[in-house]
Amino acid sequence: MCEDDHRIGRRALFVTGAAAALTLGTVSFSNGPAAEAADNQETKTVRGTLPTGSPDFVYLPVDVPEGVREIKVSYTYDRPSVPAGTQANALDIGVFDERGTELGGKGFRGWSGGARTEFFIRADDATPGYIPGPVRAGTWHIALGPYTVAPQGLTYEVTITLTYGAQGRTPAPVYPPNRAKGRGRAWYRGDCHMHSWYSDGRRTPAEIAALARAAGLDFINTSDHNTHSSHAHWADQAGDDLLIMLGEEVTTRNGHVLALGTDPGTFVDWRYRAGDNRWARFARDIRRAGGLVVPAHPHATCIGCGWKFGFGEADALEVWNGPYTPDDEVTLAEWDNTLVAAVREGHGRWLPAMGNSDAHRDPDAIGTPQTVVLADDLTREAVQEGIRAGRSYVAESKNVSLTFTAAGGRGEHAGIGERLRVDRDTPVTVRLEAQGVPRCSVRFVTDQGVLFTSDPLPVTGSGTVEWHTTAQYAAYVRAELRHEAAVGPLPGVLAAFTNPVFLGRA
Structure with missing residues (x-):
């Protein structure tokens, strides 16, 4: 075993700190197996220290000679105690092959973030999170x-x-089909944000698929952090009753975004910040690969989870993530503001909402919440x-079913995500039919705010609520179902909410 010391001086690092990445000195091996004929292996260990202010990525070049069957990497780092309110050490890891580290290039071979302390790559196999394939000579x-x-x-310390x-x-990779049996045009339930053991989750694809079926889901989307390595491991979990779409959670230092339903084998790079002005390029790449862009x-x-890129490139927005918490309430308010802005600007484009579980491991519940989509x-x-x-609503479980419509006086009718084209002073009846929401209150929210709140529904969980308005009074209406409030005047947590119905001819 050989050892190299790659200590980096604080002053030297800050000189290069304006760059997105830092490249260390190269680790070189022999020219082939003859040098290590005794055990057919060579091992080298590199040690170094990174000070505060380090760039987002530090690359350690490794010259791989001909004749290598497997590359294996392990690493450790120190975790000193820090004062309260101060960030401790956290070091992620991944690898790029001889094709290089170019942003969006073909060299990506895997990423495990901080979920694993070692990985291997061979032509026939690789650690979850990494891409099997030939170990070719090069850097x-x-x-x-x-x-x-x-x-x-x-x-x-890297070995x-x-x-x-x-x-x-x-x-040869085998991917799940793009079609399940379905019921024609119907409401389908899905969860598009979850993590398997191919990133930092603890569940296998088989375990996730079983939980998805138990949660009453018709479709799911794979979304492991910064890797597409799981794509070839879902085919045997799909079936007539479960559509499995493929994607990635693109986990940048300035927020996370779902690449939802991309073509099999699509990798989306994450090595940029909002100030780099590179996000639009990768949003276009997601769409070119057949996917949706969902912050x-x-x-x-x-740390690093707050979305800093704006919503200009978004196709939808994850408003509700996992068990309902105050940050979801903040996102709900921000999303509602985007609806008001769309009405004010009058361009017709608005940002639909969805909800997903972001489940990683027990006790995280797949399908809590779930997005219920009207699809052909x-x-x-x-x-x-x-x-x-936006033909969708978000529900806390398979037990919740909603029908939300708006109707005019002459037979005009519109559902979730649609526009009821009536004159500004035409009377409009808004109607919500709900099941599976015992003792929840219904709120109708418009561009003017909450304009109607019902009494709690009965303990049976079923009920119908109507409200009358006009397009002049409400440019859109959306519905929320809230559990009983736990603290004073604060609203209770969501049981479900809908995308809006827009009112008026504009």
């Missing part, structure tokens, strides 16, 4: 991501082991079109 790059650095600095020998055979939990309080069929394209058009 590979281990990517270190100092997510947070303590005041004392971050001292790391690289090369195993020589004949390459295995890379299996996730934009007001989550975890149970296909990737039809579900995406329903989400994009």
Whole structure:
């Protein structure tokens, strides 16, 4: 075993700190298996220290010679105690192959963030989160991501082991179909944000699929952090009763976004911040790959989770993420403001809302919440079109069912995500039929705010609520169902909410 010391001086690092990344000195191995014939392996260990102010990514180049069958990497870093309110050390890891680290390039071979302390890549297999394939000669790059650095600095140790020998055979990927049996035009239930053991989740695809079926879901979307490595491991979990779409949670340092329903094998890069002006490029890449762009939990309080890129490129917005919390309430208010702005600007484009579980492990519940979409069929394209058009509502479980409509006096009728085209002074009847929401209150929210709140529904959970308005009084109406409030005048947590019905001819 050989060891290298890659300590970085604080002053030297800050000189390069304006760059998005820092490249360390190259780790070199022998020219082939003859040098290590005894055990057919070579191992080298690199140590270094990163001070506070480190760039987002630090690359460790590794010269891989011919004849390597497997590359294995393990790493550790120190975790000193820090004062209250100060960030401790956290170091992510991934790897790029000999094709390079170019942003959006083809060199990506895997990312595990902080979920694993080691990984391997061979032609025939790889650690979850990583892409199997030939280990070709050239300069590979281990990517270190100092997510947070303590005041004392971050001292790391990376060990690289090369195993020589004949390459295995890379299996041809098999992906789930873009269609399930479906019921024609109908309301379909889905959860489009969840994590498997291919990133920082703890569940296998089989476990997730079983939980999705138990939650009454018709479709799901895979969304592992910063890797598409799971895409080839879902085919045997799909079926006539469950559509499995493929995607990624693009986890940047300035917020997270779902690439929802992309083509199989699509990788979306995440190595940029809002100030880099690169986000629009990757949003276009998501759409070119057949996906939707959905900012996730934009007001989550975890480091790097707050969405800083704006909503100009979004196809929909994840308003409700997991069990309902105050940051979801903030997002709900912000989303409602986008509806008001759309009405004011009069361009017809508005941002639909959705909700997802973001489930990682027990006791996280798949399908809490779930987005219920009116789609022409149970296909990737039809579900995406329903989400994009806002023909959907969000419910806390499969027990909740809603019908929300607006009607004019001459037979005009519109449902969720649609426009009721009536004159400004035409009487409009707004009607909500609900099931599975015992003792919940109904609120009708418009561009003027909450204009109607019902008495609690009966303990049976079923009821019908009507409200009368005009397009002059309300440019749109959406419905919320709230549990009983726990504290004073604050509203209770959501049981469900709908996208709006717009009123008027504009």
